[in-house]
Amino acid sequence: MDNQFTNSFLSKEESSISQSYINKGYYIGRVADQNSLDFIQKTFIDIITNELNIKGKVSTEELFNQIHNIIEINDLNDFRLNIIRKINEVHDFRKHYYQIAKPYLDLLVGNELVMQTKVNLSIQFPDDDSSLLPTHADTWSGDSPFEVVVWIPLVDCYKTKSMYILPPNENDKLNLNFQALAGSRSEDLFQAIKNNVEWISIDYGNVLIFNNGLPHGNRVNLEKETRWTMNCRFKGVYTPYWDKKIGSFFEPITLRAASISGMNYKLPELK
Amino acid sequence: MGESCHQSTQNLVLRDYCQRMNYKYLLSGTEYSINNSYLMFQQLIDEMPVINGIVAYSIFQLPENQEKRFQIINRILEKNGEIHFALENLKISNEMELARVENIWLVRQTLKNCIVSLVS
Numbered sequence: 353m354d355n356q357f358t359n360s361f362l363s364k365e366e367s368s369i370s371q372s373y374i375n376k377g378y379y380i381g382r383v384a385d386q387n388s389l390d391f392i393q394k395t396f397i398d399i400i401t402n403e404l405n406i407k408g409k410v411s412t413e414e415l416f417n418q419i420h421n422i423i424e425i426n427d428l429n430d431f432r433l434n435i436i437r438k439i440n441e442v443h444d445f446r447k448h449y450y451q452i453a454k455p456y457l458d459l460l461v462g463n464e465l466v467m468q469t470k471v472n473l474s475i476q477f478p479d480d481d482s483s484l485l486p487t488h489a490d491t492w493s494g495d496s497p498f499e500v501v502v503w504i505p506l507v508d509c510y511k512t513k514s515m516y517i518l519p520p521n522e523n524d525k526l527n528l529n530f531q532a533l534a535g536s537r538s539e540d541l542f543q544a545i546k547n548n549v550e551w552i553s554i555d556y557g558n559v560l561i562f563n564n565g566l567p568h569g570n571r572v573n574l575e576k577e578t579r580w581t582m583n584c585r586f587k588g589v590y591t592p593y594w595d596k597k598i599g600s601f602f603e604p605i606t607l608r609a610a611s612i613s614g615m616n617y618k619l620p621e622l623k
Numbered sequence: 624m625g626e627s628c629h630q631s632t633q634n635l636v637l638r639d640y641c642q643r644m645n646y647k648y649l650l651s652g653t654e655y656s657i658n659n660s661y662l663m664f665q666q667l668i669d670e671m672p673v674i675n676g677i678v679a680y681s682i683f684q685l686p687e688n689q690e691k692r693f694q695i696i697n698r699i700l701e702k703n704g705e706i707h708f709a710l711e712n713l714k715i716s717n718e719m720e721l722a723r724v725e726n727i728w729l730v731r732q733t734l735k736n737c738i739v740s741l742v743s
Binding site: 466469497589590591592593598599600603604607612614615616 | 681682683710711712713723726727729730731732733734737738739740741
């Protein structure tokens with residue numbers, strides 16, 4: 353049975369988005385700022401063409417969906433790490449990333465946020481078994497359940513070219529019988545839940561926000577195109593942190609004036 | 624403020640940071656383990672501008688007291704120096720960067736008054 357989300361102070365649309373997040377464990381919406389997505393896409397194109405020393409015009413289709421025709425599988429991880437390092441060096445990259453999801457974050461998380469200090473990138477070639485993320489929930493390895501993941505695709509993602517997530521009602525069932533279902537390795541866990549997971553279908557131009565406490569992962573990409581997706585975590589500034597701390601992992605990005613005043617407030621002293 | 628690890632691990636993080644940033648890594652200074660001691664730190668600041676920057680392991684090795692924190696940072700800035708923090712990948716070389724680090728400090732100190740656990 354779905355959990356009912358009730359908040360009479362929210363509009364009908366806001367309640368609907370919130371209800372979707374609670375029931376399905378995620379929400380997919382159009383990017384909130386097209387200019388920011390354009391900035392990010394152009395940043396990638398510049399970095400990739402420079403990294404691969406490509407002269408002349410190359411279509412985005414070739415650079416993203418068909419990149420596996422240009423890069424050898426053995427070079428993929430170094431290539432990916434270089435791209436991650438370079439996008440994170442670009443001034444305002446994270447600001448644009450935030451702008452893409454801002455209204456959804458305001459609604460689902462709050463308007464005083466911390467953001468992960470690095471944006472991550474997944475590149476998954478067709479039939480590549482070296483870039484797999486076994487079934488996991490971020491909360492199982494130190495992330496706070498108050499976080500959300502903002503997942504932005506640079507290509508259309510569908511079926512095995514995407515990620516899967518276990519819906520909240522199925523996660524409740526898993527938790528009730530976790531020891532038996534988890535087996536002795538993460539593959540056992542996937543086999544136990546594979547018929548209940550949902551494969552996320554999302555086109556370029558949309559943004560996915562999902563609950564990091566739900567088991568998720570990917571499998572070998574059996575489609576004919578390469579997956580390119582970014583991910584980054586956000587949470588409310590004052591909500592509990594687990595192992596991922598303020599400063600080293602998260603940075604406040606939208607502190608409000610009243611909070612800054614409050615944090616600097618000192619009562620007068622009588623000496 | 625509780626952000627520490629074994630000295631040899633700190634040195635690894637510092638060396639890696641300097642290598643990534645293309646900085647020349649000189650000898651590491653080790654602060655006395657006496658509570659609230661910043662004597663070695665102050666000594667390093669005295670050596671500016673002969674050395675042009677200090678790399679600390681974490682921003683949370685700065686004094687908890689805001690006034691003392693500002694005193695130290697302002698001394699560095701007055702000498703046109705800069706201080707880097709390897710764990711957080713942050714630096715302070717101007718007022719804007721100081722505000723960025725200070726926001727993190729203020730939130731960290733405020734978190735003492737927020738819920739920290741899901742279990743009562």
